Amino acid sequence: MPEWPEMEHVRRLLMERIGGRRIIGVEIARPQAVNADPDAFERGTVGAVVWYVERRGKHLLFHLDNGKRLLLHLAAGGSLFVGADDEKPERPAQITIRFSEGNLYFLGLRFGYLHLLSVREANERLQELGPDPMDRRLDAKAFAARFAGKRGMLKPALTDQTAVAGIGNCYADEMLHKAGIRPDVPVPLVDAEGWRRLHGAMRSVLEEAAANGGCMGTPLYRGDTQTGRAAALLQVYDREGEPCPKCGGVIVKTELSGRKTFFCPACQTGA
Numbered sequence: 068m069p070e071w072p073e074m075e076h077v078r079r080l081l082m083e084r085i086g087g088r089r090i091i092g093v094e095i096a097r098p099q100a101v102n103a104d105p106d107a108f109e110r111g112t113v114g115a116v117v118w119y120v121e122r123r124g125k126h127l128l129f130h131l132d133n134g135k136r137l138l139l140h141l142a143a144g145g146s147l148f149v150g151a152d153d154e155k156p157e158r159p160a161q162i163t164i165r166f167s168e169g170n171l172y173f174l175g176l177r178f179g180y181l182h183l184l185s186v187r188e189a190n191e192r193l194q195e196l197g198p199d200p201m202d203r204r205l206d207a208k209a210f211a212a213r214f215a216g217k218r219g220m221l222k223p224a225l226t227d228q229t230a231v232a233g234i235g236n237c238y239a240d241e242m243l244h245k246a247g248i249r250p251d252v253p254v255p256l257v258d259a260e261g262w263r264r265l266h267g268a269m270r271s272v273l274e275e276a277a278a279n280g281g282c283m284g285t286p287l288y289r290g291d292t293q294t295g296r297a298a299a300l301l302q303v304y305d306r307e308g309e310p311c312p313k314c315g316g317v318i319v320k321t322e323l324s325g326r327k328t329f330f331c332p333a334c335q336t337g338a
């Protein structure tokens with residue numbers, strides 16, 4: 068499932084490739100993926116220019132110059148491709164947005180969606196999201212305050228989108244490893260120093276992964292060599308039984324709140 072780095076990487080590429088372009092056509096092969104009937108969806112989008120692509124947590128928000136917004140959630144299995152019909156992957160697109168130059172294909176949208184909204188509706192839909200991990204006001208102290216009063220284990224708390232938006236199952240494990248903190252430590256046991264380390268680890272892990280194209284394996288355009296390189300940087304996620312790159316200990320897999328969790332018991336100690 069794409070998280071902050073994957074969606075931020077996609078956002079940057081989309082800004083380069085479709086930013087400022089006018090939508091000249093829309094094709095909807097899976098009506099369940101949109102929130103309006105296909106004709107209304109077309110009327111609300113065709114002729115508009117995409118002037119900005121914003122990321123909010125794991126969502127992308129396309130700003131159209133007609134005052135509308137397109138809210139995208141890729142969810143598990145979803146991906147995008149920018150290019151011409153003869154370049155796109157073989158698998159069918161659930162939605163195609165055509166621009167005067169190149170098209171944007173939405174692939175694998177089984178659980179994901181693309182909703183056409185007014186600005187107010189978009190803000191209402193996103194209002195429960197917590198601050199962005201890179202928000203300048205979110206210093207280590209403000210970060211710790213987002214988890215005040217939580218009683219459960221730390222890892223599930225980090226993936227709560229209302230606390231901080233954009234962290235999911237993979238990067239929660241990675242940032243905890245970098246900070247040297249066990250995923251199952253109860254939130255109240257994390258001290259100020261622990262929050263400071265975790266805050267720093269959050270920012271560096273997410274930024275480095277985004278700069279390396281995130282972990283999604285599917286190319287975003289023909290000749291794309293950037294997307295997915297961050298998979299090789301993962302230190303613990305999906306590396307059960309492998310040596311810890313930090314200390315040489317053995318990475319273990321466990322389950323927390325029903326989600327698989329990877330950590331190194333040798334160097335991730337307490338809080």
Ligand SMILES: [Zn+2]
Pocket residue numbers: 311312313314315316331332333334335
């Ligand atoms: Zn270790």
